[in-house]
Amino acid sequence: MQKKLIAVAIAGALAAPAAIADVAVSGSIRTGVEYTGSEWRVSDNFSRLRFKSSSDLGNGQSAYMNYEFRVHSDTGHINGTGPTQRLSYVGIKGDWGSLSLGSQWSTLFNTVGTFIDKSHRYGGTGNTCVQYRMPYSVAFTTQAGPVGVMADAQMSAGGDDLDRATIGGTFSVGGASVGA
Numbered sequence: 001m002q003k004k005l006i007a008v009a010i011a012g013a014l015a016a017p018a019a020i021a022d023v024a025v026s027g028s029i030r031t032g033v034e035y036t037g038s039e040w041r042v043s044d045n046f047s048r049l050r051f052k053s054s055s056d057l058g059n060g061q062s063a064y065m066n067y068e069f070r071v072h073s074d075t076g077h078i079n080g081t082g083p084t085q086r087l088s089y090v091g092i093k094g095d096w097g098s099l100s101l102g103s104q105w106s107t108l109f110n111t112v113g114t115f116i117d118k119s120h121r122y123g124g125t126g127n128t129c130v131q132y133r134m135p136y137s138v139a140f141t142t143q144a145g146p147v148g149v150m151a152d153a154q155m156s157a158g159g160d161d162l163d164r165a166t167i168g169g170t171f172s173v174g175g176a177s178v179g180a
Contacts, residue, residue: 097142
């Protein structure tokens with residue numbers, strides 16, 4: 001029995017480097033200097049570290065993952081004490097569309113948020129009354145020519161309740177897009 005376990009462990013150890021060989025590591029360090037009143041200090045403006053990967057499953061399908069978390073370049077801490085509040089999800093996609101689970105962009109963001117609310121891009125910390133990143137969520141997206149259809153559902157943190165569900169769509173022709 002022990003020999004079988006050792007053989008399985010060795011096979012797993014040899015397979016692991018192949019499985020993690022295609023992980024891309026990226027991110028951004030956003031460190032600055034602030035002067036407030038009469039005090040200088042080094043500050044961080046939402047630095048992040050990201051791991052991203054995909055794997056071909058055959059038959060035109062692939063599995064993918066993204067794990068992104070906050071890095072505090074001014075203190076050296078990773079993600080502070082709260083939830084990641086970044087994009088961290090796993091999914092599968094093919095000709096039929098994509099299905100993903102985790103903390104990801106909401107249907108609202110993907111349909112209209114990128115067009116009408118630029119505060120999240122230019123201001124970085126703009127305060128909006130909508131949720132663009134959804135933790136504990138499931139999302140489905142499909143595309144049929146110029147028409148895109150998206151749906152998502154978000155569970156409560158305890159997983160015992162459905163917090164929200166959204167359906168949206170986009171229509172794109174050339175460089176013009178409309179979302180609802």
